[in-house]
Amino acid sequence: MTFAQLTTLAADTVTANQRSLPPQLRPLALAVPGHYEALPDTDIIADGLPDDILGLFTGDPHGTELAHDQPSPPQIILYVENLWDYAEGDRAVYRDEVRLTYLHELGHYFGWDEDELTARGLD
Numbered sequence: 001m002t003f004a005q006l007t008t009l010a011a012d013t014v015t016a017n018q019r020s021l022p023p024q025l026r027p028l029a030l031a032v033p034g035h036y037e038a039l040p041d042t043d044i045i046a047d048g049l050p051d052d053i054l055g056l057f058t059g060d061p062h063g064t065e066l067a068h069d070q071p072s073p074p075q076i077i078l079y080v081e082n083l084w085d086y087a088e089g090d091r092a093v094y095r096d097e098v099r100l101t102y103l104h105e106l107g108h109y110f111g112w113d114e115d116e117l118t119a120r121g122l123d
Contacts, residue, residue, distance in 0.1 A: 003080065010078055017103065029106055034102070037077055053082060057077075059072040059075055076109070
């Protein structure tokens, strides 16, 4: 699949997931921009993250924005080619992994650590 096709499929999956969130979480999820990149850039890998990373949350978690003089805007990045490789070219697996990765990164925005994400089945 092309980058454009992978991005469209991922964006449609994220939108469907946002609609299915509980009403109190939906506005928070919609406030975090989602970005789609083919692969992580060299800066991400140089920071020690694996080159096959599926997604990344950057910025300050919800509720901590005022704790810094210059807060970083939150964003969720999904690496669609890595997700596609992980899914081994299976559309259903790809959509499911996009859903799981998006929710995992959204959990970081909510301030959940890895243990809390695991407890919620988002690891």
